[in-house]
Amino acid sequence: MNHWLVKTEPDVYSWERFVKEGRAMWDGVRNYQARNNLMKMKKGDKVLFYHSNVGKEVVGVAVVAGEHYPDPTAKEPGWAAVDLKPVKELQRPVGLDRIRSVPGLKDMLLLRHSRLSVIPVAAAEFRAILRISEAA
């Protein structure tokens, strides 16, 4: 199983709305690297849900509920969307500065490639984020 992180601006699409709706079509990705990552997602992969711009923190965990299909919002062919479902909200959000302060997480692509919106996450990194969210 692979792990991922997706970014969304909460003003545009928030975790709260995601939970309320129970499912999301992750569409609108118009960056090749991000698209390639989307297309590698397998059903059951776990996904960190990150609020960019406002909050700058990981707020929850989602799961890939449906693998990629052509993005219906794209004018050109070749873009992809996946379906995500919420799994759980983090006990407390894990902020970007917190992540940056952890030596083992310094190499996360989230930090090193800050403009990518669909990012692979190592299993150990994924676990570390969850552990931080559960620490007092």
Added chain:
DNA sequence: GCCAACGTTGGC
């Protein structure tokens, strides 16, 4: 609101 990083576009 500014700016750095970086991807994309288009002229040559």
Added chain:
DNA sequence: GCCAACGTTGGC
């Protein structure tokens, strides 16, 4: 095919 100009993202 190179590279300058431009657009977008996202942290600060």
